[in-house]
Amino acid sequence: MVRQSVLFLLFFLILQPAVSYSQEKFSQEDILMLQEKELTKDEINSYLPLILELFNESSYEKIIEVSPYLIENAQRLEEQALAARLRSALGNAFIQVDNIHGAEELFTKSLEERRQASDTFGMVSAYINLGNTFFEQEPQRAIEYFEKSLELSQEVADNTIAYFIAYNNLAELYVTINKPDRAQPYLNKAKNLLELHDFNGRKQNFESTVYYVQGAIHLLQDKPREAITAIKKSMEIGGEKQDDNYKINNYKNLMQAYESLGMYREINEVRKVYDALVEKRYESNKIKQEKNATSRFNLNKYKQELRASKLENDLAAQTAQQNNLLLKTTLAIGAILLILIGSLLYGRSKRNKLLQNLRAKNRQYLEAKKRSQKLASSNTKFLSTISHELRTPLYGIIGLSSVFLEDPTLKSHNDDLKSLKFSADYLLALVNDILSLNKYGSKEGERLQMxxxxxxxxxxxxxxxxxxxxxxxxxxxxxxxxxxxxxxxxxxxxxxxxxxxxxxxxxxxxxxxxxxxxxxxxxxxxxxxxxxxxxxxxxxxxxxxxxxxxxxxxxxxxxxxxxxxxxxxxxxxxxxxxxxxxxxxxxxxxxxxxxxxxxxxxxxxxxxxxVEAPFEISGYDKLKGKKILIVDDNKINQVVTKKVLEQYGIKNNTASNGLEAVSMVQENTYDFILMDINMPVMNGIDASVAIREFNTTTPIIALTATNYNNGFNELGKHGINDSILKPYKTEKLLNLLVHHLS
Missing domain, CATH: 3.30.565.10 (Histidine kinase-like ATPase, C-terminal domain)
Incomplete structure (x- = not known):
């Protein structure tokens, strides 16, 4: 996403000229030292590049843990500009752990301080940070903040950086709310600024970002060829170093553009790379979510520590006043003071021990939470898998029992067969209910299909x-x-x-x-x-x-x-x-x-x-003598489907995988193809794509035990005319065949 790349651009560009050396990575001893030591300006500056590195590694919990102490030292030294940079880092870490309220509070405070100090550039920075805070959740509010930053940027001498950030993010926001005509002027201005600044050596990265946004605009304007050109330019400039999120969105937009032009072969090639990147991002997101969980917990913990620290500071101030009074009194009162100090030191030691125990308990809690989440995920996967696997044998039971019920030679067993079919139908209803319960508890199930x-x-x-x-x-x-x-x-x-x-x-x-x-x-x-x-x-x-x-x-x-x-x-x-x-x-x-x-x-x-017209079924006699290819790797499923079709005089052949089906369609003529999806050697989707390269007329109907979230829309992209979920009622299959025959 553009926000992920540009979000910290301002902080990075302000930070780079200000530092010339850095520390090793924070250890637990370093963090404890920060709580005790009063740092100099140079020492605070030495931590800034390390904070940036922690952000790039998604170690937000460390930033949240360390930044409050650095900010406190900067305020003690009255280095308000330095404190503003640190608040920017802390606020952006809040955004990454979804603490939007905390980020807003921090940036609003920074904006007010910069306004009182008449620091226009600091105000511009605060407005940009506020815009990034609401970028995803409240786009219109984010637009207002970026426009305010543009107004103030006119008063800043070197305003190229601020202008570029605002223009680029406004273009992205207007794309997000489907207003390409509003997005294009801002993007054009961002392009022009790329010629004026090298952005501390990151110009190539942001140039690839600009072309990515341009491709998205062309897609919204229904200009697929221009979109393809811009997307490929973005990928060429970004190269291997391009952020995975950009790559995924570029490939996604590229497939959409190819689809608009009917370039299905190209879609198939791009999809393989796209699926691999999505899988890689899925694994990365799991790690990031685990870190975010730790960050959110540390955030609450250190809010408590900061409150405790404030209380301790108040106590120290009170003690100092008492010391001034005690100096003018007797040695006896001085002895009392020494006892009081000893008591405070003992309390501090006890508090530190308590904190160590709390940290140990926190680690145990996080490990238990991780195990619990893993178990819940495994249970969900197991439930979906076992429910799916039950459909295949149920198809055999329901299908064969329906065939046997139509067989006049088995009339004496009709009651037994009806009981068998009723039990299988009941089990199928249970499987469907479990799948529905899982489906509507997921994000995919919450998507509306209008x-x-x-x-x-x-x-x-x-x-x-x-x-x-x-x-x-x-x-x-x-x-x-x-x-x-x-x-x-x-x-x-x-x-x-x-x-x-x-x-x-x-x-x-x-x-x-x-x-x-x-x-x-x-x-x-x-x-x-x-x-x-x-x-x-x-x-x-x-x-x-x-x-x-x-x-x-x-x-x-x-x-x-x-x-x-x-x-x-x-x-x-x-x-x-x-x-x-x-x-x-x-x-x-x-x-x-x-x-x-x-x-x-x-x-x-x-x-x-x-409105989709209803099926007009005039009888199944139309199907007599028709020839159908049954593609299924399960022999029982083949037998069931063959017996159902033969009852109505329908000729058929069978294939056990997609590759075999492609060869048979090349050598024979069929009126229909019944295609399973999950098969060895070549699956049903790849087989359908291959068949459509030389045969565009024979209806392909997917017979599958997988309940796709987007239904036919997901299969139709690959040349499949219709789909039916196994197990199915015989009448439903026959109605579907008659419908496509007409």
Whole structure:
């Protein structure tokens, strides 16, 4: 990111001319010495390059530990400019450990001191530091600080450095908020300043940064060819020394530009380098997060130490006043004074021992915290892996049992086969719930996937899915959609569908000989934003008031409902999704009277032109005689898919990996390709890319046990026409084939 590179530019450039020698790295003895010794100006200056080195090594905890003592010495010597530099270093360390409030407080204080001292350049520095503080969290506020620095820079004699920082960061900020036309003028000014200053030998680094921002601007302006030129220039200038964050963003922008131009081969080449850099950054970020955790802890600890130090200074001042009085009194009072000093020394020794014990306890705490975080991460990975691995055998069980149920020679075993399929379906529901719970607890799961959709069609589809269980429990189903609600809405259709599906499924499951009603009411409309109240009512068993809070916990059910099938994960999943959508689930229920689950969300009015048309299925006879290539490394999966297709007269061949599939498509003609994703030799994504180089018409449908976060959008980039998650219902696969056939 630009902020990471330019953030400390001002501090670095001010620091370099001021020092000519440095210390060895801080040891624990050095830190203890700083607490006791009064330093000279030269001694303080000798620590400045070491502080810069500590920052480059991400040792923020050391900066936070040492800087307060150096600042205290600089203030004692009335070296306010030197104290301002140290505050800049400390404040920037605060930023890196996400202590934005601490950084703001420090820089605001520095700004006020520089204003009282009529130090214009110091005020410019403070405004730039404040701009960097809010760069990511509050871009508009950061813009205001950088513009103030530009106003003041006119009063500074040598203002090239300050101008460059402000121009460069303003350009980056306007790119961040998608205003390329506002960003370009500032970037042009930054480019011009590069010709006037060498920035203490770092000109090449900042020139590569400027071209990176230029590439981002061209992308926002829909100029992919110009973007490619600027990005390659940035990478050429930065070379191997270019910061990994710049490299990753350059490669990411390059892939986006290639995609705009349909240059898919180039995307494939760039992605390999991009994935390697992302993996490298992931490992680096783990180390940095561990250091940040230590830094945050040290920050709180040394705030306490500074307060203790202030108290000690106050006591020393009081003792000095008493000494002046005691000098005029008798030797007896002097003896009392000696006793008092001895007591203070003893207390100090005791305090130092206590601090040593506290540091030892802190180290133990950090080690325990690290182990706990590692265990939590391992548990999450294990849960996701085992849930994924369960899908493959479940596909075999569900698929074969469905085939056997259609076999007239096995009618005598129908009850056993139905029991087998029911058990497998139940286990699949549990796996899906566990994956959903994991997914919506992650950052990827919190990402919204917006689209236009018909609410009436969505609710009708959910009702069809629950038709079997409602017939089984003798329930009637009703939907009431207020006519004021627009026909087409714009929002995250997938998340809304999962919320309603879970609530309506629960209602159908726990209601017998009753009714299920879903109601949508327009509560408020402001412009294109519609506030819609959704209610799912049933006439089932109801939930006692004392148990209503418990049912929102994971794996929990009300006591009167424990005899019913269910994982106890449905409502926790609903709550997590609604939190992402900015809403919350509420409940009204009474025993033997039923329940009403309701929530309110804001959805924009959508465009009917962009609503995905529903499948129009006229029969599966169209598929008879068609030829399909089944690509799957699992022999059981091959058998299941073959038997399903052969029931409907569909011819098929099989391939056990992507490379074999590419060869078979070159030698034969197929109407469809069913492609697994995770395979040895060559995976499904690489195989699809290779096939699309010589065959762009045959539909490729991904059959995979992996639930991708971005769904089809993630696979569609590689030439895959559609996807279906294993295990699946036979009708869903057949409908998909008929849809792509037409």
């Amino acid at each position: 689209s236009n959709f018909s609410l009436d069609r969505l609710i009708h589809h959910i009702g069809q899915n629950l038709e079997f269980i409602n017939k089984k429990n003798n329930n009637s189903f009703h939907s009431i959609i207020a006519p004021e609600i627009p026909n087409t809405l714009y929002g995250d259709k997938t998340k809304i569908s999962q919320v309603l599906m879970n609530l309506m499924s629960n209602a159908s499951k726990f209601t017998e000989d009753g009714s299920i009603t879903i109601k949508a009411t327009l509560k408020k409309q402001v412009g294109k934003v519609n506030s819609i109240l959704f209610e799912v009512k049933d006439t089932g068993q109801g939930i006692p008031e004392e148990e209503q809070a418990n049912i929102f916990n994971e794996f929990a059910q009300a006591e009167n409902l424990t005899t019913q099938d269910g994982t106890g994960l449905g409502l926790p999943i609903v709550n997590k999704i609604l939190k992402i959508l900015g809403s919350k689930l509420s409940l009204e229920s009474s025993p033997n009277k039923g329940s009403n689950f309701y929530f309110e969300i804001d959805l924009e009015t959508g465009s009917e032109e962009h």
